[in-house]
Amino acid sequence: xxxxxxxxxxxxxxxxxxxxxxxxxxxxxxxxxxxxxxxxxxxxxxxxxxxxxxxxxxxxxxxxxxxxxxxxxxxxxxxxxxxxxxxxxxxxxxxxxxxxxxxxxxxxxxxxxxxxxxxxxxxxxxxxxxxxxxxxxxxxxxxxxxxxxxxxxxxxxxxxxxxxxxxxxxxxxxxxxxxxxxxxxxxxxxxxxxxxxxxxxxxxxxxxxxxxxxxx
Amino acid sequence: xxxxxxxxxxxxxxxxxxxxxxxxxxxxxxxxxxxxxxxxxxxxxxxxxxxxxxxxxxxxxxxxxxxxxxxxxxxxxxxxxxxxxxxxxxxxxxxxxxxxxxxxxxxxxxxxxxxxxxxxxxxxxxxxxxxxxxxxxxxxxxxxxxxxxxxxxxxxxxxxxxxxxxxxxxxxxxxxxxxxxxxxxxxxxxxxxxxxxxxxxxxxxxxxxxxxxxxx
DNA sequence: CCTACCGATCGGTAGG
DNA sequence: CCTACCGATCGGTAGG
Numbered sequence: 001x002x003x004x005x006x007x008x009x010x011x012x013x014x015x016x017x018x019x020x021x022x023x024x025x026x027x028x029x030x031x032x033x034x035x036x037x038x039x040x041x042x043x044x045x046x047x048x049x050x051x052x053x054x055x056x057x058x059x060x061x062x063x064x065x066x067x068x069x070x071x072x073x074x075x076x077x078x079x080x081x082x083x084x085x086x087x088x089x090x091x092x093x094x095x096x097x098x099x100x101x102x103x104x105x106x107x108x109x110x111x112x113x114x115x116x117x118x119x120x121x122x123x124x125x126x127x128x129x130x131x132x133x134x135x136x137x138x139x140x141x142x143x144x145x146x147x148x149x150x151x152x153x154x155x156x157x158x159x160x161x162x163x164x165x166x167x168x169x170x171x172x173x174x175x176x177x178x179x180x181x182x183x184x185x186x187x188x189x190x191x192x193x194x195x196x197x198x199x200x201x202x203x204x205x206x207x208x209x210x211x212x213x214x215x216x
Numbered sequence: 217x218x219x220x221x222x223x224x225x226x227x228x229x230x231x232x233x234x235x236x237x238x239x240x241x242x243x244x245x246x247x248x249x250x251x252x253x254x255x256x257x258x259x260x261x262x263x264x265x266x267x268x269x270x271x272x273x274x275x276x277x278x279x280x281x282x283x284x285x286x287x288x289x290x291x292x293x294x295x296x297x298x299x300x301x302x303x304x305x306x307x308x309x310x311x312x313x314x315x316x317x318x319x320x321x322x323x324x325x326x327x328x329x330x331x332x333x334x335x336x337x338x339x340x341x342x343x344x345x346x347x348x349x350x351x352x353x354x355x356x357x358x359x360x361x362x363x364x365x366x367x368x369x370x371x372x373x374x375x376x377x378x379x380x381x382x383x384x385x386x387x388x389x390x391x392x393x394x395x396x397x398x399x400x401x402x403x404x405x406x407x408x409x410x411x412x413x414x415x416x417x418x419x420x421x422x423x424x425x426x427x428x429x430x431x432x
Numbered sequence: 433c434c435t436a437c438c439g440a441t442c443g444g445t446a447g448g
Numbered sequence: 449c450c451t452a453c454c455g456a457t458c459g460g461t462a463g464g
Contacts, residue, residue, distance in 0.1 A: 031449085045354070047263060047265055047355065048263075048265075048266075049266035050264075050265035052441080052443085053442080053443060062449070062450085063449070063451075064442095064443095065443095065445075065449080065450070065451080065452090066449050066450070068443085069450095072444095073443080073444080074442095135351065137408070138261070138263060139263065139266070172428070173428070174423075174424040174425070174427040178416065178420070178421065178424035178428075179428055181406070181409055182424060182425055182428050183402070183428070185402040185403070185408075186398040186399070186401040186402035186405070187401070188401065188405055189397070189398075189400070189401025189404055189405055190397070190398075192353070192401075193397055200394065205394065207390075208390040208391060208394035208395065208398060209398055211389040211390040212388070212389070212394075212395055212398050212399070212429060213429075215389075215431045216389070268457080268458060268459085269459060269460085270458075278433070279434050279435075280434095281433085281434070281435080281436090281437095281459095281460075282433050284459085284460060285433060285434095286433095289460080290459065290460090
């Protein structure tokens with residue numbers, strides 16, 4: 001019975017039949033993650049409706065029916081992509097803010113950190129998850145939208161204290177609520193035109209954004 | 217071309233496409249325009265791929281096969297929607313700039329006019345054509361994309377002299393090319409969150425944008 | 433512009 | 449996770 005440790009060939013062991021909740025987490029997560037990554041890339045490139053589950057399966061090296069072993073529907077897969085993107089973005093931005101607080105950075109510098117991290121989340125290599133969320137919001141079902149909106153509100157909430165401080169010190173003249181929407185819009189739009197093969201780097205973009213939004 | 221200033225009604229004169237068809241232009245343009253408007257609304261609301269030609273036909277009060285009497289394919293209909301949107305936007309913005317030049321307005325005021333007109337084009341009632349272009353660019357065929365890119369470049373070109381002047385006078389600190397992308401991004405993103413039923417008006421948005429981008 | 437229709441594709445499932 | 453398959457839908461067309 002010591003063969004419960006038999007992990008030499010992890011691919012050999014595969015829970016037959018019942019899709020219970022207690023599946024080999026390591027292996028299943030592997031394939032599931034491959035599907036998520038493939039879906040994110042394709043959803044971003046062609047859009048949700050124009051991407052077939054067959055496309056996604058093929059990109060993950062599976063047969064056409066297999067994605068449905070991991071996700072109940074295409075719709076659920078879309079949601080999973082977005083949720084994964086938002087959780088990662090949120091974790092990253094929280095870490096950024098904590099570091100800022102520890103270093104006691106000025107609000108201006110804090111904003112710079114937020115902007116930089118935001119650009120990274122949007123434009124970094126393989127970061128297709130958040131862009132999918134930005135451009136497929138309308139493809140969600142109302143219930144999914146409501147659920148994700150909580151994460152989005154949390155993410156945007158991280159910007160508010162910084163913007164409020166900058167507004168109080170007259171560095172930011174627009175009302176905070178509209179400033180937040182306009183600033184995030186300026187950044188989010190970059191996924192439409194940013195080309196990593198061309199010159200501008202995330203640093204350049206952050207410089208330009210800061211110069212645009214804040215006086216010297 | 218000076219009479220094209222009367223652009224509020226872009227539906228009037230229509231020298232489009234193949235001049236071989238000698239159908240009653242007025243009536244044909246009528247139905248064709250109904251299809252364009254319905255398609256614009258649905259493409260914006262649900263996306264190109266998720267909208268069926270049957271949806272569009274029904275919204276225009278037609279039977280399922282009838283759109284193909286006016287447009288060779290769904291793809292061509294998409295292009296027609298975007299082209300119509302860009303031509304109207306371009307005409308409007310050109311008129312704005314001519315008025316600015318006549319009144320000898322300061323660059324700052326000129327930018328304000330551009331921003332205002334841009335918001336109107338995006339957020340005005342029934343203005344679904346340009347938003348479709350902004351969010352369905354990836355649904356175009358390469359050839360269509362190339363053709364529309366000319367109009368887009370022309371539109372964005374109108375902003376350059378104004379931004380360059382503001383940069384020269386140190387009112388705009390970011391490099392002009394990036395500033396243009398970031399500013400238009402901030403404005404374009406408004407189609408995602410703007411709600412005409414809520415408080416902020418196009419005037420409020422324009423005020424906030426100007427306050428954000430330019431020092432007092 | 434309508435009626436009637438077709439071929440292809442797609443999301444999803446049964447059963448192993 | 450694969451094989452084999454189904455029902456529904458969709459873009460588009462022929463002919464009037």
